[in-house]
Amino acid sequence: MNLEKNQEYEMTIKDLGNEGEGIGHIDGMAVFVKDTVPGDVIRVRIVKVRKHFAFGRAMAVLVPSPDRVEPLCPWAKRCGGCSLQHLSYEAQLVYKWNKVKNCLERIGGILDAAAYMEPIIGMFTEEERRRVDNPLIFANVCEKGHWHYRNKAQFPVGYDREGNPVTGFYASRSHDIVPVISCGIQAEISDEINGKLQQFICRYQISLYDEAKHQGLVRHILTRVGFATGEIMVCLVINGEELPHEKEWVEKLKTIPGMTSICLNINKEKTNRILGDRCKTLWGQDYITDYIGDIKYRISPLSFYQVNPLQTEKLYEKALAYAGLTGKETVWDLYCGIGTISLFLAKQAKQVYGVEVVPEAIADAEHNARLNGIENTRFFVGKAEEVLPEEYEKNSVYAEVIVVDPPRKGCDKVAIDTMIKMQPKRIVYVSCDPATLARDVKLLGEGGYELTKVCPVDQFPLGFHVETVVLMLKKEVAGKMFRQLML
Numbered sequence: 001m002n003l004e005k006n007q008e009y010e011m012t013i014k015d016l017g018n019e020g021e022g023i024g025h026i027d028g029m030a031v032f033v034k035d036t037v038p039g040d041v042i043r044v045r046i047v048k049v050r051k052h053f054a055f056g057r058a059m060a061v062l063v064p065s066p067d068r069v070e071p072l073c074p075w076a077k078r079c080g081g082c083s084l085q086h087l088s089y090e091a092q093l094v095y096k097w098n099k100v101k102n103c104l105e106r107i108g109g110i111l112d113a114a115a116y117m118e119p120i121i122g123m124f125t126e127e128e129r130r131r132v133d134n135p136l137i138f139a140n141v142c143e144k145g146h147w148h149y150r151n152k153a154q155f156p157v158g159y160d161r162e163g164n165p166v167t168g169f170y171a172s173r174s175h176d177i178v179p180v181i182s183c184g185i186q187a188e189i190s191d192e193i194n195g196k197l198q199q200f201i202c203r204y205q206i207s208l209y210d211e212a213k214h215q216g217l218v219r220h221i222l223t224r225v226g227f228a229t230g231e232i233m234v235c236l237v238i239n240g241e242e243l244p245h246e247k248e249w250v251e252k253l254k255t256i257p258g259m260t261s262i263c264l265n266i267n268k269e270k271t272n273r274i275l276g277d278r279c280k281t282l283w284g285q286d287y288i289t290d291y292i293g294d295i296k297y298r299i300s301p302l303s304f305y306q307v308n309p310l311q312t313e314k315l316y317e318k319a320l321a322y323a324g325l326t327g328k329e330t331v332w333d334l335y336c337g338i339g340t341i342s343l344f345l346a347k348q349a350k351q352v353y354g355v356e357v358v359p360e361a362i363a364d365a366e367h368n369a370r371l372n373g374i375e376n377t378r379f380f381v382g383k384a385e386e387v388l389p390e391e392y393e394k395n396s397v398y399a400e401v402i403v404v405d406p407p408r409k410g411c412d413k414v415a416i417d418t419m420i421k422m423q424p425k426r427i428v429y430v431s432c433d434p435a436t437l438a439r440d441v442k443l444l445g446e447g448g449y450e451l452t453k454v455c456p457v458d459q460f461p462l463g464f465h466v467e468t469v470v471l472m473l474k475k476e477v478a479g480k481m482f483r484q485l486m487l
């Protein structure tokens, strides 16, 4: 049977794809359908046919899967933000655990990845925790469970099709803005700030950015909240140098309890990038502060900071445990951002070197070391794949432990090759994309490192992304540990 566009069929969803889309088969042909979950029997309308697969739209759920839940968010279907809202939280976690396992096996060439894997760390309320009973899941108890976990919101601002001003989120695979008035995963305060922006725009007729024409002023609103400190930053991204009525904007915001920094970011480029390179503080400080564990961090608008602070603490604790420090080690922390992991490690290492490409983040990292009275760190601005080889070739630096936390594309090959040359005993890889993690695990494996431990951490409940910490040991070290265990 040839699948035909606009035809409807009955199909059972068997699996979830990379981005959380349901997958079923009709006559051996894979059909991808958004907003469906394994176990659903659906009526699907085919919307696109390719040579080996097709895309469909669920017209009706005939028999719902036991893992299907009603999304709490009224915008769930249109908003491109949370793709797993209709899947029970436990099933989301099992999906992510399996995603990591499958990548390590299929891309990483690991034979039985499950043998190395710890349970995925998920976010549960006290009451929910009593009910979780799955060996693949570890419950981190969080007051709000897996809701309102994000400390950073970036809402696009623009016009809807009727020309009304809107803030919200992009619809999936498009730049149409869905007007989300209240978001279930953001810190609650961001809803109030968005409301104030709407009032400000209407009251003063502020122009909004039109992507197609590259005209209009306000492009995005960025809010950041320090969960431990309650400090709030609001940054308007504008296609210009000045915000009309900026005093009134400041007046509107500064009464919000916790408001600490009100700033502008200048982005006049025709680009998909949200932030431009320049910021201007309108009121308060140029940054906010927050704690992870007992370490205090300063965060500037341009610096990367993990978006889920409750889980980040678990992630860093795991990375620290995998690093196995005794106080004598020299450690390199590549892709270090504002020094978050570096400072966590510094407490238990002799010396930590951090490398990061964004200069503002390194300025924060240096400040953060001083802020915490930490004296055994040194930070380099530059690309990991340039700084590390240079320091290794010219200055013969070495490391007992290397920690990496690269962006989604993973580590550069030159960085991997240099790490292998440096022969650290341990490599701790913190990853936000299991596919590139698996690719790099394979390269490190070929360079003499053995996969030893894997722990997925759910940094993004309701979304399809998953964070993972991996420990790789130099082969003779792994062998020695194994022999000791056998004695």
Ligand code: SAH
Residues within 6 Å of the ligand: 304, 305, 306, 334, 335, 336, 337, 338, 339, 340, 341, 355, 356, 357, 358, 361, 382, 383, 384, 385, 405, 406, 407, 412
């Ligand atoms: N470890 C930090 C940051 C991780 S995010 C934390 O947990 O907060 C990845 C970081 O890598 C970002 O700060 C990004 O600016 C930086 N980065 C991206 N490409 C890089 C490269 N080639 N070399 C060094 N840093 C890079």
